Amino acid sequence: MNTVASYNFINQRALVRVDFNVPLDKQTFEVKDDTRIRAAIPTINKILNDGGSAILMSHLGRPKGGPEEKYSLNHVVATTALLLNRKVKFIKDCIGEEVNIMAASLQPGEVLLLENLRFHPEEEKGDKEFANQLASLGDVYVNDAFGTAHRAHASTAVIAQFFSPEKRMFGLLMNAEIENADKAISNPAKPFTAIIGGAKVSDKILIIERLLDRADNIIIGGGMAYTFFKATGGNIGNSLCEEDRLDNALQLIKKAEEKNVNILLPSDSVTASSFSNDAERGECASMSISSGYMGLDIGSKAIGDFRTVILQSKTILWNGPMGVFEFSNFQAGTKAIAEAVAEATSKGAYSLIGGGDSVSAINKFNLADKVSYVSTGGGALLEYFEGKELPGIAAILKN
Ligand code: AMP
Numbered sequence: 282m283n284t285v286a287s288y289n290f291i292n293q294r295a296l297v298r299v300d301f302n303v304p305l306d307k308q309t310f311e312v313k314d315d316t317r318i319r320a321a322i323p324t325i326n327k328i329l330n331d332g333g334s335a336i337l338m339s340h341l342g343r344p345k346g347g348p349e350e351k352y353s354l355n356h357v358v359a360t361t362a363l364l365l366n367r368k369v370k371f372i373k374d375c376i377g378e379e380v381n382i383m384a385a386s387l388q389p390g391e392v393l394l395l396e397n398l399r400f401h402p403e404e405e406k407g408d409k410e411f412a413n414q415l416a417s418l419g420d421v422y423v424n425d426a427f428g429t430a431h432r433a434h435a436s437t438a439v440i441a442q443f444f445s446p447e448k449r450m451f452g453l454l455m456n457a458e459i460e461n462a463d464k465a466i467s468n469p470a471k472p473f474t475a476i477i478g479g480a481k482v483s484d485k486i487l488i489i490e491r492l493l494d495r496a497d498n499i500i501i502g503g504g505m506a507y508t509f510f511k512a513t514g515g516n517i518g519n520s521l522c523e524e525d526r527l528d529n530a531l532q533l534i535k536k537a538e539e540k541n542v543n544i545l546l547p548s549d550s551v552t553a554s555s556f557s558n559d560a561e562r563g564e565c566a567s568m569s570i571s572s573g574y575m576g577l578d579i580g581s582k583a584i585g586d587f588r589t590v591i592l593q594s595k596t597i598l599w600n601g602p603m604g605v606f607e608f609s610n611f612q613a614g615t616k617a618i619a620e621a622v623a624e625a626t627s628k629g630a631y632s633l634i635g636g637g638d639s640v641s642a643i644n645k646f647n648l649a650d651k652v653s654y655v656s657t658g659g660g661a662l663l664e665y666f667e668g669k670e671l672p673g674i675a676a677i678l679k680n
Contacts, residue, residue, distance in 0.1 A: 282678065283450045285324050285423060290333030294387055296419025297324065297452065298436050298673075300426040300657065301339035301357050301394075310356040315364065317428070318357060320657050322364050324425045324452035325392065329367075334387040336418050337361075338375055338395045338436055339426070346402040354397050361394065369394055375401065376414040384418040398436050405432075407439045416443035425452025427459075430673030431661040441676035449677050454657065459674065461654040462665050465633045469596035471497060476591070476618060478503030479601030479638060482526045486533070487667040488600070493536050498543045498590050502579050502603035502614065506546050506567065509534065515568035518552070519575040545590060549580030551604065551611060558608035578604030579614035591621040592628070599643075600636035600663070606645070615642050623651035635662040 299321040304313040312318070321337075328335045342352040355371055362369040367390070372383050375395035387393055395418075398404040403411035412435040416422065422444045424430070429437050441449050451459070465473075475496045477485050482505040492499055501509060504521035511522050512530040537544045550567045552574040553560035564580045565571075579587070591597060599622055606615035619642060626632045634643050635656035643649050656662045665671060 283447050284456065285327050285450055285453050288421070288450060290328045290331035290421070292389060293328075293333040293420045294336060294384065294418070295328045295333050295421050295423050296336045296338065296415065297321075297328070297423045298426045298429075298440075299325075299337050299339045299452075300428040301337070301354060301361070302341050302428065303357060305351070305356055307351075310351065312357055312360045315360050317657060318361055318364055320454045321425050321452070324423060324454060325365060327453065328423070329365075329390050329392070332389045334389055334391045334393070336384055336387065336393045336395065338398055338415065340399040340404065340429070340436075341397050342399075344397060344399050346400075348396075348400045352397050352399070354394055358394060361392075365392065367392065372396060376411065380418065398434075404435045407433050407435050409435075409439055411435045412439040413443055416440050420448065422449040423452045424449075424673055424677055425454045426673065427455050427656075427658040427661055429661065430455070430658065430671040431664045431669070433672035438672035438676040441679070446680065451674075451677055455674075457654075458656060458658055458662070461633055461656065462635075462662060464631060465596060465598045466491075466495060466666055469495065470631060471596070472594050473596040474498040474500060474590055474594040474598075476500040476502070476587075476597065476599040476622075477601055478505065478603050478615075479636075480504040480521060482508045482523055482530060484663075485601070486526070486529055488663055489533055490536070491666060491668050492598075493533070493540050493542050496542060496598075498545060498594070499537065500545045500587050500590065502547055502583070502587070502618070503601050505601075506579075507576055509546055510567050513568075516570055516572075517567075517576065518570035518572050520550075520570060521575070543590075545586060547579035547583030547603070547614075548586065549582045550576035551578035551580055551614070553577045553611065556605075558610050560610075562610060577608065578611040584614055584617045587618060588621040591618070591625050594625055595630050597622055597625060597630055597632040598666075599632070599634045599639050602638050602642050606638075606642050616646050619643050619646045619648050623648045626652050635659070
C-alpha cells in the first residue's frame with residue numbers, strides 16, 4: 282500500500298478528504314478552534330512540496346440536505362490559507378461542470394477547497410454515482426479524515442473503489458491516528474491502565490468489554506460510575522444513573538473478576554446540592570450519598586488511589602472526564618487525573634487521550650503537549666477500540 286510519505290505527487294491532482302468540521306462563531310462565522318485544519322496541513326504540504334496540487338473536500342456541521350450559509354466551507358478558506366501560507370481557491374459546489382473545469386485547470390502547488398459535501402444528501406447516503414463524480418476530480422485519493430472514518434459516506438469510503446490500490450492512501454494524520462490507536466490496543470506495554478469517564482455507561486460498555494481482554498486496570502469515573510455504585514447496593518442520591526444498565530454494570534464487574542482485571546471506582550465523591558457550579562458542596566463515600574445530593578466529581582481519596590495506579594502504568598488510555606469539569610468547582614478530579622497522566626508520561630509511559638471531552642479537558646488544563654498523543658477522532662476512535670471495522674479505513678485497504 283502506498284503512503285503519503287513515500288508517494289511522489291508530482292503533477293498529480295490529489296483529492297484529499299479532510300475533516301474541516303470546525304466550530305464557527307455563530308455571528309461572524311470565524312473559525313473558533315482550528316485544531317482540525319492544523320492537523321491536515323502536513324499532508325497537504327507534502328503533496329504541494331512534491332509538485333502536486335490538492336483538491337480538499339470536507340463536511341461541516343449537519344446541513345439539512347441543501348446549501349446553508351452557516352455551514353459553508355467558505356468560512357474556513359482564510360484560516361486554511363493562513364496555515365498553508367498560500368492562496369486557497371474555493372468553489373461553491375463539490376460536483377458539476379464548473380467544479381470539473383476548475384479542478385482540471387489546477388496547477389502544481391495550487392489548492393482548491395470544495396463546498397460542503399453534505400449540501401448533497403448523496404454524501405451521507407453513500408451514493409455511488411455521487412462518489413464517482415467526486416472521484417473524477419483527482420488522479421489520486423487521500424483520506425486524512427480520521428474523525429469520519431467510522432461513516433460509510435460517499436467521500437470517506439465509497440469513493441475509494443474508483444481508484445486503483447496504488448492511487449488511494451491514508452493521509453499522514455490518518456496514519457498517525459491508526460498507529461497510536463494500535464499502540465494502545467494491540468500490543469500495549471504493561472501495566473496498561475484505561476481511564477474511562479463521562480456521563481453514560483451505555484456509551485462505553487463495548488469499549489470496557491474489549492478492554493477487559495487487554496488492560497490490567499480500568500479506572501471508571503464521571504457520572505457513569507454511579508450506575509456501578511447503585512448496582513452494588515449503594516445510595517447515590519440524585520447522581521446520574523442509568524437504571525436499565527444496572528445488570529450490565531454487574532456483569533462488567535463479574536467479568537473483570539474472572540479475567541483478573543482490576544476495576545477501580547472512585548471510593549469518594551465531591552457532591553453538590555444541585556447541578557450547578559454554585560451548588561453547596563460536600564465530600565463523602567460514593568456508596569452513601571444522601572438524598573438531595575449528587576456526585577459531580579471524584580473525591581480526594583479517589584484522586585490519590587487513581588494517581589498511584591496511573592503512575593505505575595506503562596500504557597495509559599484516557600477517554601471521558603472524571604466529573605463535570607466544565608464547572609470550575611467540580612473540575613479538580615479531572616485536572617488531577619490529567620496531571621497524573623502527564624507525570625506518568627514524563628516518566629516514560631505511553632499515553633493516548635481520545636474522545637471529545639477528555640480532549641477538551643487536557644486542552645483546558647494546558648497539558649496536551651505533556652501526553653504522548655491526543656486523538657482527533659471521537660466516535661471513530663471509540664469504534665476502533667471496540668474492534669469494529671471502520672469503513673474509511675477498510676475501503677483504502679481493500680484489494
Ligand atoms: P461523555 O460525552 O459521555 O464522555 O460525557 C461527558 C460529559 O459528562 C461532560 O459534559 C461532563 O460534564 C459529564 N459528566 C462527567 N461526570 C459527571 C457527573 N458526575 N455527573 C453529571 N455529568 C457528568
